[in-house]
Amino acid sequence: MTTxxxxxxxxxxxxxxxxxxxYTVSGEDWDEVVxxxxxxxxxxxxERIVLNMGPQHPSTHGVLRLILTLEGETVVEIRPSIGxxxxxxxxxxxxxxWTQGVTLCTRADYLMPIFNEAAYCLAVERxxxxxxxxxxxxxxxxxxxxxxxxxxxxxxxxxxxxxxxxATTIYTQGARLRERTLDLLELITGLRMNHGFIRPGxxxxxxxxxxxxxxxxxxxxxxxxxxxxxxxxxxxxxxVGRNKGVAYLDLASCMALGVTGPMLRSAGxxxxxxxxxxxxxxxxxxxxxxxxxxxxxxxxxxxxxxxxDESMRIIRQAIDRLADxxxxxxxxxxxxxxxxxxxxxxxxxxxxDGLGPSPEHIAHIMGQSMEALIHHFKLVTEGFRVPxxxxxVAIESPRGxxxxxxxxxxxxxxxxxxxxxxxxNHLQSAAAxxxxxxxxxxxxxxxSLDPVMGGVDR
Amino acid sequence: MSGPDETRKAGSEQTxxxxxxxGPVPPGxxxxxxxxxxxxxxxxxxxxxPARLGEERLAEPVVRMGLxxxxxxxxxxxxxxxxxxxxxxxxxxRPYGSYFDEIADALxxxxxxxxxxxxxxxxxVVADRGELTFYVRRxxxxxxxxxxxxxxxxxxxxxxxVSGVHYPDDxxxxxxxxxxxxxxxxxxxxxxxxxxxxADPHIPSLVGVYPAVxxxxxxxxDFFGIVFDGHPALTRIEMPDDWxxxxxxxxxxxxxxxxxxxxxKIPAPDERRHYS
Numbered sequence: 001m002t003t004x005x006x007x008x009x010x011x012x013x014x015x016x017x018x019x020x021x022x023y024t025v026s027g028e029d030w031d032e033v034v035x036x037x038x039x040x041x042x043x044x045x046x047e048r049i050v051l052n053m054g055p056q057h058p059s060t061h062g063v064l065r066l067i068l069t070l071e072g073e074t075v076v077e078i079r080p081s082i083g084x085x086x087x088x089x090x091x092x093x094x095x096x097x098w099t100q101g102v103t104l105c106t107r108a109d110y111l112m113p114i115f116n117e118a119a120y121c122l123a124v125e126r127x128x129x130x131x132x133x134x135x136x137x138x139x140x141x142x143x144x145x146x147x148x149x150x151x152x153x154x155x156x157x158x159x160x161x162x163x164x165x166x167a168t169t170i171y172t173q174g175a176r177l178r179e180r181t182l183d184l185l186e187l188i189t190g191l192r193m194n195h196g197f198i199r200p201g202x203x204x205x206x207x208x209x210x211x212x213x214x215x216x217x218x219x220x221x222x223x224x225x226x227x228x229x230x231x232x233x234x235x236x237x238x239x240v241g242r243n244k245g246v247a248y249l250d251l252a253s254c255m256a257l258g259v260t261g262p263m264l265r266s267a268g269x270x271x272x273x274x275x276x277x278x279x280x281x282x283x284x285x286x287x288x289x290x291x292x293x294x295x296x297x298x299x300x301x302x303x304x305x306x307x308x309d310e311s312m313r314i315i316r317q318a319i320d321r322l323a324d325x326x327x328x329x330x331x332x333x334x335x336x337x338x339x340x341x342x343x344x345x346x347x348x349x350x351x352x353d354g355l356g357p358s359p360e361h362i363a364h365i366m367g368q369s370m371e372a373l374i375h376h377f378k379l380v381t382e383g384f385r386v387p388x389x390x391x392x393v394a395i396e397s398p399r400g401x402x403x404x405x406x407x408x409x410x411x412x413x414x415x416x417x418x419x420x421x422x423x424x425n426h427l428q429s430a431a432a433x434x435x436x437x438x439x440x441x442x443x444x445x446x447x448s449l450d451p452v453m454g455g456v457d458r
Numbered sequence: 459m460s461g462p463d464e465t466r467k468a469g470s471e472q473t474x475x476x477x478x479x480x481g482p483v484p485p486g487x488x489x490x491x492x493x494x495x496x497x498x499x500x501x502x503x504x505x506x507x508p509a510r511l512g513e514e515r516l517a518e519p520v521v522r523m524g525l526x527x528x529x530x531x532x533x534x535x536x537x538x539x540x541x542x543x544x545x546x547x548x549x550x551x552r553p554y555g556s557y558f559d560e561i562a563d564a565l566x567x568x569x570x571x572x573x574x575x576x577x578x579x580x581x582x583v584v585a586d587r588g589e590l591t592f593y594v595r596r597x598x599x600x601x602x603x604x605x606x607x608x609x610x611x612x613x614x615x616x617x618x619x620v621s622g623v624h625y626p627d628d629x630x631x632x633x634x635x636x637x638x639x640x641x642x643x644x645x646x647x648x649x650x651x652x653x654x655x656x657a658d659p660h661i662p663s664l665v666g667v668y669p670a671v672x673x674x675x676x677x678x679x680d681f682f683g684i685v686f687d688g689h690p691a692l693t694r695i696e697m698p699d700d701w702x703x704x705x706x707x708x709x710x711x712x713x714x715x716x717x718x719x720x721x722x723k724i725p726a727p728d729e730r731r732h733y734s
Contacts, residue, residue: 083695259670
């Protein structure tokens with residue numbers, strides 16, 4: 001679908017373009033602009049329109065700015081411009097302890113906070129050399145949380161995809177189930193997003209009472225929602241017409257552009273890090289990797305829907321395992337590594353002023369043991385040291401390979417953390433998806449990438 | 459820098475809270491060095507004695523004094539004279555373990571076939587924590603990357619991008635670019651690392667080999683100031699086009715202002731006390 005671009009990859013020709021006639025598009029006047037442009041001398045002499053789309057635009061999935069060069073309705077060149085949501089997360093992490101880093105990296109891709117935390121924590125654990133000492137219960141809870149988050153993230157991709165095509169019902173149906181899913185995360189962590197739940201060495205706290213029942217109730221209702229979405233979308237002539245055959249990216253292009261996740265699987269390759277390079281015990285769960293060979297926006301939608309079903313299968317197995325273990329208490333079945341040099345000594349409990357260290361722990365360190373107070377103070381303020389070295393851990397996020405490259409100089413703060421975010425990588429394939437197509441196809445094409453600007457810009 | 463085994467061992471001993479027994483004791487199971495084989499020459503036997511094992515570390519610069527490594531307050535712990543040396547540069551000996559030796563052999567064979575020696579292209583190899591790193595000489599990077607991509611025994615189809623790291627104290631090798639490659643065919647991972655001096659921060663671009671690194675190289679230029687020669691359009695990507703400086707470098711301040719809280723002034727995050 002890609003055609004040769006008339007401009008060199010440099011920026012010189014853009015400066016010339018900016019000197020041409022400027023139209024301001026304010027909505028519902030596209031016909032006038034196009035007809036005016038068609039009649040203009042510029043068009044007659046083969047000139048093109050340069051259209052700025054975003055960064056504030058309802059169809060660009062966040063603060064994404066696209067600079068389009070149009071020839072009539074055909075996109076000749078597309079240049080994504082990013083950086084509008086750059087918040088310096090990676091830099092800020094270098095000035096906080098290893099544990100505090102979780103609070104920062106969870107905010108990178110805000111639709112998959114649990115995955116950001118997991119990738120970072122797994123990398124820190126590899127640096128610490130404690131990968132095989134993480135308690136079993138913590139690993140089950142991690143898998144459970146990741147799969148709940150995968151459902152909410154996929155719904156956060158599918159629902160706006162409908163909205164951007166003008167189908168508000170798809171959005172409201174998807175958002176309803178997404179809210180139910182986020183309710184689970186809120187019940188378990190206290191927050192809908194930006195949880196800071198997975199920590200180096202385990203997870204912040206055990207599941208609260210009633211969590212398993214709530215998840216079971218969710219699993220009873222959710223398949224009905226998903227069936228409704230299938231009925232609403234799968235054979236919808238408008239949706240199919242706008243998505244089938246659009247944004248085609250074959251396997252070779254995916255490999256060259258480093259595209260992973262649902263996009264790669266919709267190109268026919270069943271590559272899933274949960275299967276091929278398992279972590280957190282994924283090899284012990286039974287699930288399939290959805291794959292098809294449509295390689296277009298519609299195929300990616302189907303993959304995401306099927307992955308929601310597979311995630312529910314994994315969640316069922318995880319809660320069964322947790323139910324089998326019962327709740328023998330944090331001493332018999334811990335959710336944090338028993339190493340007192342890494343896991344924080346306090347147990348969280350809910351007080352009248354919110355979640356905090358339990359009253360027993362406060363009484364212990366303030367009234368009984370000076371050593372316990374020193375230990376608490378040192379570990380919380382100064383943090384633990386991580387042996388010098390570097391680690392790269394990649395996990396299968398809803399969008400593809402999410403990697404955390406973590407470097408330590410042996411100190412109590414990360415020396416460098418880099419999140420290899422799949423959205424960042426996928427957005428650079430926008431040119432391969434859109435160039436040569438229609439302007440209208442651009443919207444489903446970008447939506448099928450499911451880019452989240454928080455992750456792209458970090 | 460990459461930590462040697464001693465660092466990790468020291469860490470794990472610390473975490474277990476185990477005190478080294480006093481007086482001369484025979485090396486226990488925690489000692490990494492196996493007793494030398496009967497036929498070992500005397501020099502090697504001497505070098506593998508426990509007292510000699512960490513000796514090369516003493517030649518490295520001191521990175522921390524005292525127990526806590528605090529820079530602005532005196533150390534009253536009684537360990538004020540403790541000196542912690544920087545971890546020496548790792549150069550893992552063969553065998554690397556796991557599938558790493560196969561990768562090194564295949565790369566060596568591919569480079570030999572192309573008329574380049576292995577050591578002409580690769581400075582050193584580090585196998586640490588289950589990950590394999592090749593430190594590549596920068597002028598050979600595109601050639602080595604192409605071998606990694608094309609050689610049937612290597613076949614690393616995906617490049618996960620570039621991650622820059624700034625080591626301002628590592629004279630002559632201040633800026634590092636780290637590439638993470640993934641082979642779907644063999645289900646393997648490998649890391650390539652290139653170090654360049656701050657005064658001459660040029661690395662050949664890999665866009666020709668892995669188009670996926672296009673934006674990643676722009677990001678590394680933006681944040682670290684590494685110039686990727688041959689990149690089709692090396693412009694800033696996250697920061698505004700007219701930004702001055704490269705924010706992820708260690709000499710670029712984090713910024714922030716002191717905050718007053720209940721009468722006390724809390725300094726900005728990068729001004730606070732920290733423990734190296």
